[in-house]
Amino acid sequence: MPTARLQLWRDPALPWVESRRACHSRACYQAHSHPTLSIGAVDAGYSWFTGASDGRERLTPGTLVLVPAQRVHACNPDPGRAWSYQMLHVDAGWLTRLRLESGLAAVGPGAPARISRQAVLYQAFCALNDLLFSSASTGEKEAALVAFLGDHDFAAQPAAQAAPAPVLGSAALAALIEYIQTQDPAQLSLQALAQQAGLGRYQLIRAFRAATGLTPHAYLLNARVNRARQLLLDGLHLADVAYQLGFADQSHFQRVFKAHVGVTPGQYRQAQ
Secondary structure: OOOOEEEEEEOOOOOOEEEEEEEEEOOOOOOEOOOEEEEEEEEEOOEEEEOOOOOEEEEOOOOEEEEOOOOOEEEEEOOOOOEEEEEEEEEHHHHHHHHHHOOOOOOOOOOOOEEEOOHHHHHHHHHHHHHHOOOOOHHHHHHHHHHHHHHOOHHHOOEOOOOOOOOOOHHHHHHHHHHHHHOOHHHOOHHHHHHHHOOOHHHHHHHHHHHHOOOHHHHHHHHHHHHHHHHHHOOOOHHHHHHHOOOOOHHHHHHHHHHHHOOOHHHHHHOO
């Protein structure tokens, strides 16, 4: 059986981007979202992509998935099988500014994921990621990333199945998500969110799940994991991150983090 291998790339000089490559992985992910645009590529094996709706799409080698910020999703291999993939994360604010410079429309948070089966786009993405993991200069890597993201209008790719129409209005949902993002996620509760939205707790659960694909509890847990990413990059000790974000203990934090990110907190922090 081939040995599983994982590589993470990050450069302090390019803090708005990070990448990973996984070979022969059997790791599975819970439904989650990122504050970044995520571009995933299937290199070998087969997997299933799920968005905020109940639909699933089969991904084959050479497929690219483009997931906007805050779009709930998961991508997992066939049961009992391994697969190889690449994943690039780009800061949403930085990308919006770049797209405007390039004359492309900005992609709003939570927009539908898009799936490409174009060989040319897959090959261009692989070439970009190879460069990021190489010893090329920071300037060369930045230029290649800017060119790739500016050259390709991802909105032209087919959209994955959309989420059901939300009961919670777009303005109310945006305000609630902004509230979650600006508060300490460890201190937020279902009751506090329901009061903020002006709904009962059961009404909020149904409306929030219809709008985002996650229950408020799962969304808050996801927000804590995303906050943990930044705290780890800031150099905080694992135990301090777990305590600050309200996890029961360090082992609980590690289990939740790995279920969302695919690597342990220590592996994530140590990536160079």
